[in-house]
Amino acid sequence: MYISTRDNHPPVTASGAIYLGMVPAGGLFVPETVPKVSPDQLRAWRELPYPALAAAILRLFLDDYTEDEIKACADAAYGSNFFHGDIAPLTWLDGLGGFLELWHGPTAAFKDMALQLTPRLLERAMVKVGGGKTLLILVATSGDTGKAALEGFKNVPGIKILCFYPDQGVSKAQELQMTTTDGENTFVVAVEGNFDDCQNGVKAIFGDEAFNQALAGQNIQMSSANSINWGRLCPQIVYYFHAYFQLLRAGRLTLGQPFHAVVPTGNFGNILSAWYAREMGLPIGKLICASNANRVLTDFFAEGIYDRRRDFYKTASPSMDILISSNLERFLFEISGHDAGTLIGCMRDLGEKGRFAAAKGWLERIRELLWAGSADDREAAGVIQEVFARHHYTLDTHTSVAAAVYGRYRRETGDDTPAVIDATASPFKFAGSVLAALGQETKGLDELGAVAALSLYSGQPIHPALAGLEKRPVRHRRRAAVSEMREIVAAVAAGTFPRPASS
Numbered sequence: 001m002y003i004s005t006r007d008n009h010p011p012v013t014a015s016g017a018i019y020l021g022m023v024p025a026g027g028l029f030v031p032e033t034v035p036k037v038s039p040d041q042l043r044a045w046r047e048l049p050y051p052a053l054a055a056a057i058l059r060l061f062l063d064d065y066t067e068d069e070i071k072a073c074a075d076a077a078y079g080s081n082f083f084h085g086d087i088a089p090l091t092w093l094d095g096l097g098g099f100l101e102l103w104h105g106p107t108a109a110f111k112d113m114a115l116q117l118t119p120r121l122l123e124r125a126m127v128k129v130g131g132g133k134t135l136l137i138l139v140a141t142s143g144d145t146g147k148a149a150l151e152g153f154k155n156v157p158g159i160k161i162l163c164f165y166p167d168q169g170v171s172k173a174q175e176l177q178m179t180t181t182d183g184e185n186t187f188v189v190a191v192e193g194n195f196d197d198c199q200n201g202v203k204a205i206f207g208d209e210a211f212n213q214a215l216a217g218q219n220i221q222m223s224s225a226n227s228i229n230w231g232r233l234c235p236q237i238v239y240y241f242h243a244y245f246q247l248l249r250a251g252r253l254t255l256g257q258p259f260h261a262v263v264p265t266g267n268f269g270n271i272l273s274a275w276y277a278r279e280m281g282l283p284i285g286k287l288i289c290a291s292n293a294n295r296v297l298t299d300f301f302a303e304g305i306y307d308r309r310r311d312f313y314k315t316a317s318p319s320m321d322i323l324i325s326s327n328l329e330r331f332l333f334e335i336s337g338h339d340a341g342t343l344i345g346c347m348r349d350l351g352e353k354g355r356f357a358a359a360k361g362w363l364e365r366i367r368e369l370l371w372a373g374s375a376d377d378r379e380a381a382g383v384i385q386e387v388f389a390r391h392h393y394t395l396d397t398h399t400s401v402a403a404a405v406y407g408r409y410r411r412e413t414g415d416d417t418p419a420v421i422d423a424t425a426s427p428f429k430f431a432g433s434v435l436a437a438l439g440q441e442t443k444g445l446d447e448l449g450a451v452a453a454l455s456l457y458s459g460q461p462i463h464p465a466l467a468g469l470e471k472r473p474v475r476h477r478r479r480a481a482v483s484e485m486r487e488i489v490a491a492v493a494a495g496t497f498p499r500p501a502s503s
């Protein structure tokens with residue numbers, strides 16, 4: 001069963017947690033217990049292809065789904081919609097570590113790893129617990145979740161999807177990917193604010209009981225495709241196992257030897273999935289948490305004070321430009337031994353004062369598991385250049401933050417345990433910044449010109465998700481103030497929001 005981090009909801013089944021997205025009264029669903037995997041089990045899984053491995057792991061968490069349902073969902077999610085047969089291949093670079101390429105999906109960022117699957121789980125959940133309601137998926141996106149969710153949910157019967165992204169807060173390619181989405185049930189709106197404004201707006205709408213009741217009267221239920229939904233986190237556990245088995249096969253580790261997981265972090269969802277994998281028994285040594293200049297997590301793990309009242313920086317890694325990391329709530333609930341009482345106080349302080357302090361003992365426990373650091377744009381750009389010069393391998397602006405922080409970890413600790421570094425986006429998704437980091441002229445190039453130029457310079461073919469973007473018609477042009485978000489949700493629910501121009 002799944003329980004609330006704030007102890008304010010009766011336990012629900014896996015499909016119930018996925019259907020609701022988050023706890024209606026605030027709080028997030030977490031599994032009551034984490035299933036354990038024995039070394040024998042690990043041995044039995046090591047040769048499985050990705051979809052079969054995904055099914056084996058999902059089965060342990062989603063026990064009100066049948067084996068057939070899970071297998072069908074996993075097979076459909078991880079097939080020819082990915083542009084690489086291995087789904088998430090690991091590229092080893094000597095002296096650095098293994099780059100786990102999580103960007104071979106249809107939208108070129110790691111969000112596809114979950115979002116090709118989550119809609120299928122949600123569709124099943126609607127049948128199990130939905131009672132025939134239409135589902136309205138609300139998404140707040142820092143750029144990558146939006147397109148991945150739109151692709152995953154587009155034209156799924158019984159579902160509408162509405163994405164809010166920060167106007168001027170995403171890359172041009174990210175914006176075009178979203179605003180050119182077709183599908184009868186997709187809605188995209190630029191919000192005059194940053195990602196935190198979008199996410200807070202969405203959370204407030206989820207938490208508004210009167211609004212929820214009004215929608216229920218129209219036979220509509222809201223849910224989430226953000227990593228506040230367990231249906232997003234659970235599929236992400238899989239690729240840590242997959243990475244480990246690739247290290248074993250390549251002879252870089254023997255069974256039982258640990259590896260570190262280095263994760264470029266924003267909403268703390270990806271790294272939390274690594275924590276669940278570790279908790280299940282995967283031999284992950286340290287979780288290395290990498291932030292960009294918005295280093296609210298780095299400071300929290302160093303000093304024990306989470307303080308969002310600080311300058312917000314727009315960086316070259318926009319998908320990590322976040323000051324309120326939603327999944328930290330789950331992590332603190334887990335490492336505190338499910339201490340909902342203390343956590344409620346922390347979350348109240350965060351809401352009211354913009355800050356909270358770690359409770360006694362939390363930091364000590366966290367430091368056994370996790371090492372945190374940050375790298376600004378200059379440092380990350382230096383890593384892009386260095387890795388390209390040495391290995392002819394192109395990192396994107398998020399992956400390079402992780403590689404930079406991992407470099408610092410090694411210098412400071414001297415620890416040379418093998419590491420897996422999550423490569424969370426294709427460099428083509430942030431081509432302008434990547435080209436500039438490589439010392440190439442970008443003046444006069446628009447984002448799509450930069451994509452072509454990067455392909456020429458790096459010798460790497462353009463990711464299919466970014467090819468021909470400039471030729472697709474823009475179908476979503478609505479801009480809105482933060483204060484208008486609720487009206488927009490109501491209009492989409494009621495079917496009165498102007499339909500996107502048809503392509």
Ligand SMILES: *Cc1c(COP(=O)(O)O)cnc(C)c1O
Nearest residue numbers: 144266267268269270319424425
């Ligand atoms: C979303 C995203 C991240 C951050 O992941 P979280 O799960 O939010 O921590 C990092 N890199 C890229 C490219 C992303 O799209």
